[in-house]
Amino acid sequence: MTANINLPRILRVGAGASNEVATALAQLGLSRPLLVTDPFMVQCGYAERITAVLTTAGMPCGLFADSVPDPTTDSIDAGLVVLRAGNYDCLVALGGGSSIDTAKALAVMAERQGPMRDYKVPVQIDSGLPVLAIPTTAGTGSEATRAAVISDSQSSEKMLCMGLGLMPVAALVDYELTLTMPYRLTADTGIDSLCHALEAYVSRKSNPFTDGIALTAMATISRHIRTACAEPDNRVAREAMMLAATQGGMAFSNASVTLIHGMSRPIGGLYHVPHGLSNAMLLPEVTAWSVGHASARYATAARAMGLAGDGDADSLALDKLTAGLRQLNADLSVPTPGEYGIDEASWTASLALMADQALASGSPANNPRIPEAAEIVALYQRVWAGPARA
Incomplete structure (x- = not known):
């Protein structure tokens, strides 16, 4: 079967890459950008740095700085007012996955009518304004994916939107922008990247192109994530995590995520748990439930992460993988849903809806072991109980 691979047309990686924003736009024949970012990027001065580069190059840009964590349809509507009021030919997204997904949603909804829920999967959105993405977190990989996740303000559903219109035409991956990331954000976005790589590798849509990228990302993240959290100014670890995040985005965008992400979105939508953290909560238990249905692949992943040795039998490698993922969560202080503050009665009442x-x-259908609703409910219950149950 032919693999369908989609990537940004321009990808610049390394220290100072964000300073090439005007050059990249000029290469693409673009000159009237709307900068999409969030209040923190304005406060810390990163937004001003980008606008200064653009202004110096004769590309004065508009500004929408009201992106919100886990973007909602209400926040998209506010951005559309700004976008449609100007004569913009592209969007520059500066920030984490939420700002990049906001820009993507604005780009594809600029000339579309009706609510965004009309465009969630299985609809494919294959056209939109060009987006240049400048990520400031090492996690979502959204700068290299044809996907965006937007929460429906009416129903709280986290909607997955897909299509070529959501793929940035350019990505400037500058690890120096991540040096100010706090511990919790570093940990959660890092585990999000690890989920992207692992899920892409075991996905039923995996392919030879994404396999190598996914394994490289897993190895890099496992080697550097603890250092990046403990030593925020460690440039080697930060650079490695940033590159791995982009690689993880490339991998899952072209091979798909699986059950972890499928179960993660409802937790974020209903309980406003940050996306990376909800993935982290799920990673060990969903992996433990799935390993028996793709033993060779999960064992290879364990070896790539340094959790198992080349001489270990697959069965031992699988045990070491699940133990290693639980230990990673413990080392990075990943809370259970209850420890995060979610009410148990509310969680229990929401199980069927979340499933x-x-x-x-659609993501669970790509999992090596395809679940039914009752099995997803049971997994949510295991995740609530936490590692003490094991």
């Missing part, structure tokens, strides 16, 4: 939303996303 239905997870299945509706």
Whole structure:
């Protein structure tokens, strides 16, 4: 079967890459950008740095700085007012996955009518304004994916949107922008990247192109994530995590995520848990439930992460993988849903809805072991109980 590979047309990686924003736009024949970012990027001065580069190059840009974490349809509507009021030919997204997904949503909805829920999967959105992405977190990989996740303000559903219109035409991957990331954000976005790589590798849509990228990302993240968290100014670790995040984005965008992401989105939508953290909560238990249905692949992943040796039998490698993922969560202080502050009665009452939303996303169908709703409910219950149950 032919693999369908989609990547940004321009990809610049390394220290100072963000300073090449005007050059990249000029290469693409673009000159009237709207900068999409969030209040923190304005406060810390990163937004001003980008606008200064653009202004110096004769590309004065507009500004929408009201991106919100886990963007909502209401926040997209606010951005559309700004976008449609100007004569913009592109968007520059500066920030984490939320700002980049906001820019993507604005780009594809600029000339479309109706609510965004009309465009969630399985609809494919294959056209939109060009987006240049400048990530400031090492996690989502959104700068290299044809996907965006937007929460429906009415239903709280986290909607997965897909299509070529959501793929940035350019990505400037500058690890220096991540040096100010705090511990929790570093940990959660790092585990998000690890999920991207692992899920892409075991996905039923995996392919030879994404396999190598995914394994490289897993190895890099496992080697550097603890250092990046403990030593925020460690440039070697920061650079490695940033590159791995982009690689993880490339891998899952072209091979798909699986059950972890499918189950993660409802947790974020209903309980406003940051995306990377909800993935982290799920990673060990969903992996433990799935390993028996793709033993060779999960064992190879364990070896790539340094959790198992080349001489270990696959069965031992699988045990070491699940133990290693649980230890990673413990080392990085990943809370259970209850420790995060979610009410147990509310969690229990939402189990069926979360399972239905997870299945509706389509991602669980790519998992090596395809779940039914009751099995997803049981997994949510295991995740609530936490590692003490094991």
